[in-house]
Amino acid sequence: MTHLLVSHPACARDVNPIGHPERPQRLEAITRMLQRTELWERLPREEAVPAAADALRAVHASRHVEHVRRLSERGGGAIDLDTFVGPHSWEAAAAAAGAAVQAVDAVASGRAQTAFSLTRPPGHHASRDVAMGFCLFNNVALATHLAADRYGLERILLLDWDVHHGNGTQDIFYRDGRVTFVSLHQEHWFPGTGFADETGEGAGEGRTLNIPVPPETGNEGYRTLFEEIVIPLGDQWRPQLVVVSAGYDAHIDDPLGAMHVTAAGFGTMAHLVMEGAKRWCGGRVAAVLEGGYYLAALADSVAATIESMTGEPVPLANASSPPRETPYAAIRARAKEIRSIAGQYWNL
Numbered sequence: 200m201t202h203l204l205v206s207h208p209a210c211a212r213d214v215n216p217i218g219h220p221e222r223p224q225r226l227e228a229i230t231r232m233l234q235r236t237e238l239w240e241r242l243p244r245e246e247a248v249p250a251a252a253d254a255l256r257a258v259h260a261s262r263h264v265e266h267v268r269r270l271s272e273r274g275g276g277a278i279d280l281d282t283f284v285g286p287h288s289w290e291a292a293a294a295a296a297g298a299a300v301q302a303v304d305a306v307a308s309g310r311a312q313t314a315f316s317l318t319r320p321p322g323h324h325a326s327r328d329v330a331m332g333f334c335l336f337n338n339v340a341l342a343t344h345l346a347a348d349r350y351g352l353e354r355i356l357l358l359d360w361d362v363h364h365g366n367g368t369q370d371i372f373y374r375d376g377r378v379t380f381v382s383l384h385q386e387h388w389f390p391g392t393g394f395a396d397e398t399g400e401g402a403g404e405g406r407t408l409n410i411p412v413p414p415e416t417g418n419e420g421y422r423t424l425f426e427e428i429v430i431p432l433g434d435q436w437r438p439q440l441v442v443v444s445a446g447y448d449a450h451i452d453d454p455l456g457a458m459h460v461t462a463a464g465f466g467t468m469a470h471l472v473m474e475g476a477k478r479w480c481g482g483r484v485a486a487v488l489e490g491g492y493y494l495a496a497l498a499d500s501v502a503a504t505i506e507s508m509t510g511e512p513v514p515l516a517n518a519s520s521p522p523r524e525t526p527y528a529a530i531r532a533r534a535k536e537i538r539s540i541a542g543q544y545w546n547l
């Protein structure tokens with residue numbers, strides 16, 4: 200079965216102001232790392248077809264799409280204090296959106312078993328009409344929405360393990376009963392949303408599950424939350440497709456989060472998702488790159504994720520010198536709290 204890597208050269212041409220953590224070197228570091236592994240030889244790589252403005256309107260307001268396009272054509276400008284549009288941003292953002300669509304479509308159609316969209320800018324903070332948090336268009340939401348429509352999917356699991364809450368993704372699917380959105384993110388952190396009592400509305404009631412995670416949670420804490428909440432939820436939801444908003448800023452070395460996850464920890468999370476997905480939907484998992492700003496950690500963590508997705512033996516979270524992390528009892532207490540809030544919708 201095929202495992203795809205989808206990217207586009209335009210994603211490396213877009214630059215933010217000097218000193219900005221979201222930079223082209225992120226993709227270069229990941230690519231260099233993958234080239235050093237055996238994966239590179241046996242991982243088919245596709246260049247994405249950039250998303251057209253019309254396609255972006257499936258999840259974004261026309262005025263938002265036009266605003267980004269015009270601002271980029273005029274040479275760029277600031278959208279907020281940390282989100283910028285430059286002369287190459289339109290091209291890069293359209294390519295990142297197109298790559299996510301291509302990766303998710305390949306998996307939904309059965310053309311590939313798994314796919315990873317290796318692009319920037321990231322997307323999960325972008326809502327229907329607002330760009331923020333380095334994100335211009337919501338790549339993962341667009342791809343998930345189009346796949347649900349095209350293949351008539353009724354149950355998709357969209358899992359977001361970036362250290363920041365995927366507020367844009369949550370907003371886009373908040374009233375959509377086809378997508379169960381599960382986000383693990385650092386509590387009381389940017390962008391200030393993602394509380395456990397945000398559970399969806401209307402047709403989407405009960406289809407949003409937020410897991411705010413205490414700072415300094417590491418591999419074991421995340422594994423506990425996966426084993427006690429994420430995977431049991433998947434066992435009940437029986438998704439037809441799994442899509443991952445794969446951010447790596449929960450890594451212990453990342454400057455934008457305070458978590459203690461290592462590359463092996465991300466490999467373990469991907470492994471747990473793959474094992475679940477094999478039971479739920481023939482192992483159909485598509486992942487889309489979000490954050491991750493310490494280059495070496497990002498590169499190692501993406502490689503570990505792709506290794507798990509392609510069925511490589513997983514170097515499980517190394518027990519020899521595990522980083523200090525939030526005490527197990529605190530994580531168990533948090534898991535219990537989340538299960539009780541989710542209890543009106545899920546039997547976890």
Ligand SMILES: [Zn+2]
Binds near residue numbers: 361363448489491
């Ligand atoms: Zn992030």
